[in-house]
Amino acid sequence: MSVDTATVRHIAKLARIAVTDHEVEALVPELNNILGWIEQLGEVDVTGVEPMTAVIPNQLRMRPDEITDGNVRDAVLKNAPVAEHGFFAVPKVIE
Amino acid sequence: MNAPYRIQGATGEWEVVIGLEVHAQVTSKAKLFSGAATEFGAEPNTQVSLVDAAMPGMLPVLNEECIRQAVRTGMAIDAKINAWSRFDRKNYFYADLPQGYQISQLYHPLVGEGEIEVELEGGATKKIGVERIHVEQDAGKLMHDQHPSFSYVDLNRSGVALMEIVSKPDMRSPEEAGAYVRKLRSILRYVGSCDGNMEQGSMRADVNVSVRRPGEPFGTRTETKNVNSVRFIMAVIEYEASRQVDVLESGDSVVQETRLFDPDKGETRTLRSKEDAHDYRYFPDPDLLPLELSDDFLRECRESLPELPDAKRKRYEQELGISAYNAAVLTAEVETARWFEELLAATGKTGPEVGKAASNWVISDLFGALNRLGKDITESPVTPAQGAELIGLVADGTLSGTLAKQVFEIMLETGDNPGKIVEERGLKQTSDTGEIEKVIAEVMAANADKVAEYRGGKDKLFGFFVGQTMKAMGGKANPGVVNDLLKKALG
Numbered sequence: 001m002s003v004d005t006a007t008v009r010h011i012a013k014l015a016r017i018a019v020t021d022h023e024v025e026a027l028v029p030e031l032n033n034i035l036g037w038i039e040q041l042g043e044v045d046v047t048g049v050e051p052m053t054a055v056i057p058n059q060l061r062m063r064p065d066e067i068t069d070g071n072v073r074d075a076v077l078k079n080a081p082v083a084e085h086g087f088f089a090v091p092k093v094i095e
Numbered sequence: 096m097n098a099p100y101r102i103q104g105a106t107g108e109w110e111v112v113i114g115l116e117v118h119a120q121v122t123s124k125a126k127l128f129s130g131a132a133t134e135f136g137a138e139p140n141t142q143v144s145l146v147d148a149a150m151p152g153m154l155p156v157l158n159e160e161c162i163r164q165a166v167r168t169g170m171a172i173d174a175k176i177n178a179w180s181r182f183d184r185k186n187y188f189y190a191d192l193p194q195g196y197q198i199s200q201l202y203h204p205l206v207g208e209g210e211i212e213v214e215l216e217g218g219a220t221k222k223i224g225v226e227r228i229h230v231e232q233d234a235g236k237l238m239h240d241q242h243p244s245f246s247y248v249d250l251n252r253s254g255v256a257l258m259e260i261v262s263k264p265d266m267r268s269p270e271e272a273g274a275y276v277r278k279l280r281s282i283l284r285y286v287g288s289c290d291g292n293m294e295q296g297s298m299r300a301d302v303n304v305s306v307r308r309p310g311e312p313f314g315t316r317t318e319t320k321n322v323n324s325v326r327f328i329m330a331v332i333e334y335e336a337s338r339q340v341d342v343l344e345s346g347d348s349v350v351q352e353t354r355l356f357d358p359d360k361g362e363t364r365t366l367r368s369k370e371d372a373h374d375y376r377y378f379p380d381p382d383l384l385p386l387e388l389s390d391d392f393l394r395e396c397r398e399s400l401p402e403l404p405d406a407k408r409k410r411y412e413q414e415l416g417i418s419a420y421n422a423a424v425l426t427a428e429v430e431t432a433r434w435f436e437e438l439l440a441a442t443g444k445t446g447p448e449v450g451k452a453a454s455n456w457v458i459s460d461l462f463g464a465l466n467r468l469g470k471d472i473t474e475s476p477v478t479p480a481q482g483a484e485l486i487g488l489v490a491d492g493t494l495s496g497t498l499a500k501q502v503f504e505i506m507l508e509t510g511d512n513p514g515k516i517v518e519e520r521g522l523k524q525t526s527d528t529g530e531i532e533k534v535i536a537e538v539m540a541a542n543a544d545k546v547a548e549y550r551g552g553k554d555k556l557f558g559f560f561v562g563q564t565m566k567a568m569g570g571k572a573n574p575g576v577v578n579d580l581l582k583k584a585l586g
Contacts, residue, residue: 068125069145075145077140
């Protein structure tokens with residue numbers, strides 16, 4: 001598997017990352033290099049091997065259904081470029 | 096068997112194929128991955144933690160109750176529960192999604208295949224397959240009409256737990272889709288995993304519709320997003336099916352796309368242009384380990400399930416000897432069934448002895464009154480115990496049917512117990528033969544001509560004498576006793 005300049009532009013757009021033409025040219029071989037390594041890993045026979053999700057045996061912990069957070073509107077809105085009447089205010093998005 | 100639903104096109108008949116993705120908000124105090132509250136209607140952004148606002152470095156911690164409720168829901172539709180499941184990130188950018196991704200379950204959902212049996216008109220039933228149920232986060236809410244150039248964002252809903260319940264494309268008419276959503280809602284409310292409140296957005300559906308010639312392979316489908324009532328879901332299907340038939344019959348092809356329903360116009364329209372076709376780049380969420388459920392956890396989920404509507408309906412029919420219709424009405428809503436069972440318990444009787452009278456009274460008298468008052472059963476001015484007392488007074492002959500209706504009206508107005516009303520207002524039915532015979536004699540004396548006609552063979556006059564006797568006694572005579580005594584007196 002490999003990527004071309006069009007694919008790089010597409011995934012950059014999906015990730016909302018601005019890339020110049022120059023950067024795209026540089027990213028194509030870089031990404032292809034990484035994909036090459038992954039393909040190399042794919043050559044290892046892992047038949048019958050359970051995928052490992054953590055390096056130590058560990059289980060997803062759950063918490064009880066209790067309200068322990070919230071009511072921190074000022075903190076939540078503090079970094080917003082614009083906030084009005086307790087809302088984040090963003091450039092109008094209309095579908 | 097109902098006739099299959101068909102759309103009559105200019106070139107012949109078409110069949111509609113429907114699949115529904117229902118998003119149901121899981122009933123929980125706190126959010127799926129944070130400790131912020133979920134309650135509806137709070138001030139904007141007050142029920143938001145730094146996790147829900149996606150501040151850097153914040154980590155999600157799973158709420159056990161949300162998983163428990165989704166598992167119980169799966170068990171209620173007889174679905175396969177996956178003791179091993181995993182969360183994935185669905186990546187996209189939108190102003191209502193601060194993380195830039197939604198935590199969902201694409202590859203390994205919590206609940207696998209199940210099915211829901213729906214009742215259709217004329218008593219037919221149909222099994223609708225459920226493909227899967229997965230757990231995911233809700234997004235925030237956008238308001239576009241508060242400012243000329245800004246959209247306002249409220250993140251109170253951001254991170255609230257949703258179950259996405261995905262049906263198979265098994266429905267073939269708007270009626271079937273409506274019956275499916277109503278049944279699903281009923282099950283969720285019995286289980287207690289979702290309040291089913293469609294107006295508040297606790298339940299909303301993405302409606303997938305395609306059309307085809309009967310018997311042919313599936314056609315191209317469209318998906319109409321976020322439809323929030325049964326009536327609108329049915330309207331979307333009708334509109335989309337006929338729109339697609341028109342497109343196909345004019346020689347074009349249906350475009351696979353996302354559409355939006357406009358309730359004011361009753362139409363759907365294209366929501367997103369193709370250029371923005373979504374590529375979500377799902378991958379396992381590295382912040383969360385796979386979810387593994389223990390046998391104990393699963394056993395507790397199963398043991399905590401209540402009697403579900405189908406089982407309850409069958410039990411009512413068998414144990415109480417009531418009609419299929421009555422049983423279906425009484426079990427459709429969990430609150431109705433609860434009220435009815437409290438009523439039965441308060442009568443102190445069991446089985447058909449009380450079942451028929453109690454079910455008829457709830458469905459005709461009580462529902463009639465609640466309809467008139469615009470109240471639902473949880474707001475009934477009459478308690479189950481009072482209803483049971485009234486039914487008891489009819490059963491033991493104290494009240495006739497007519498008197499019971501009068502007493503019930505007074506109960507609705509005053510909130511008094513029926514026994515007290517009967518005492519105070521002297522509404523007791525009399526079976527006192529001496530008193531009734533006396534009145535019959537008076538009626539016969541006053542209508543000697545009619546008596547002669549009756550004895551001359553005009554049988555139809557019997558009803559006249561019953562009416563006159565009842566009238567003279569203010570409706571309080573036991574009708575059975577009046578009939579017997581009149582027959583004797585008239586000879």
